[in-house]
Amino acid sequence: MAVNSQVRRSFGLRILKSGHKEIRRLKNAGHEPEIHGNKFWNSSYLTMDYLKTHPIRKRARVMEIGCGWGLLGIYCAKMFDARVTGVDADKHVLPYMELHAKINGVKVNMEQNSFEKLSTARLSEFDVIVGSDICFWDYMTVPLYNLIRRALRAGVKQVIISDPCRPPFTELATRCMDRLANADTIERAVMRPVHASGELLIVKNR
Numbered sequence: 001m002a003v004n005s006q007v008r009r010s011f012g013l014r015i016l017k018s019g020h021k022e023i024r025r026l027k028n029a030g031h032e033p034e035i036h037g038n039k040f041w042n043s044s045y046l047t048m049d050y051l052k053t054h055p056i057r058k059r060a061r062v063m064e065i066g067c068g069w070g071l072l073g074i075y076c077a078k079m080f081d082a083r084v085t086g087v088d089a090d091k092h093v094l095p096y097m098e099l100h101a102k103i104n105g106v107k108v109n110m111e112q113n114s115f116e117k118l119s120t121a122r123l124s125e126f127d128v129i130v131g132s133d134i135c136f137w138d139y140m141t142v143p144l145y146n147l148i149r150r151a152l153r154a155g156v157k158q159v160i161i162s163d164p165c166r167p168p169f170t171e172l173a174t175r176c177m178d179r180l181a182n183a184d185t186i187e188r189a190v191m192r193p194v195h196a197s198g199e200l201l202i203v204k205n206r
Ligand SMILES: C[S@@+](CC[C@H](N)C(=O)[O-])C[C@H]1O[C@@H](n2cnc3c(N)ncnc32)[C@H](O)[C@@H]1O
Pocket: 034, 035, 036, 037, 039, 040, 041, 042, 043, 044, 065, 066, 067, 068, 069, 070, 087, 088, 089, 090, 093, 113, 114, 115, 116, 131, 132, 133, 134
């Protein structure tokens, strides 16, 4: 059988590369992501690797914030039968998540919304919040810290954010560890399908 070099298979998922004809079709249809959601970023692999040994409970309600193509949420849907909602400020990324959900045989919900506008009431509908490569500009540290605090107040059990340790993320992690009861970071690295390393910020509800 011919192997399509534009499809990466890892962590039990099919992930399309930028040159895949379905990705190009979406771009040609005008879905041009505007806030770096133009590809799948690597830090999601760090969280996937962590979840292999620290699984979330079956059918948990999971929100992926700054989802981009949404592969981390799709991983949770596929591996843990999670009920997943991908949230992103940029509406143009959502068709890419929809496409990846389809080729991976799972159903997910999608929502255009921002870190700043996700209310406590909305967050209370979820057990776990994940996000990867979402804290890359200085101004993002405070809205994400505030989102984490709202999530804890809303009863979310766990927040996991992975990053290659860009300074705004390190600032976020430090702020969480200084001010919140159950916040920690762990280092993580994977060798396949790419070399990726960084940290997971894990905040748990008491
Ligand atoms: C570097 S991409 C990472 C995408 C995806 N998490 C991944 O790992 O492939 C950052 C994503 O965060 C989204 N984003 C940026 N600012 C946001 C905000 N204030 N609220 C929600 N999403 C935001 C962008 O649209 C983009 O999809």
